Amino acid sequence: MNGLFGKTTGSIQNSGVVTAELFRQGVSIANGEFIQYHPITVECSEKRMLISEAARGEGGRIFVYRNGKPWYFLEERYPEMGNLMPRDVVYG
Structure with missing residues (x-):
């Protein structure tokens, strides 16, 4: 889809x-x-x-490029859980 x-x-x-x-x-x-x-x-x-969400659980960090540099948006937007924030919250 x-x-x-x-x-x-x-x-x-x-x-x-x-x-x-x-x-x-x-x-x-x-x-x-x-x-x-x-x-x-x-x-x-x-x-x-x-x-995999398991990769994030093992310390993987999600980022997108912004102005040519990695932007770790989950860590900025959800400082309490960062990359471990569940996707139903992040994308809900």
């Missing part, structure tokens, strides 16, 4: 572009709570791969 949620672990061949376009046009999506996606990914040649 990359077309609907952006950069996720979904297949690039099953992009969700039709669902996304219908949603943008105001069509309701039934049972959308059953769509599972993982927004923390790394790009590979054929699809995006999930960065």
Whole structure:
């Protein structure tokens, strides 16, 4: 469902572009709570791969580039738990 949620672990061949376009046009999506996606990914040649929450539990740090430098946004936005903040809070 990359077309609907952006950069996720979904297949690039099953992009969700039709669902996304219908949603943008105001069509309701039934049972959308059953769509599972993982927004923390790394790009590979054929699809995006999930960065496991276990990697964060072992000290992995999530960042994006901002002004050409790594920005550890979870640590800044959620100083109490940083990279260990659960995704339902971060992306909810």
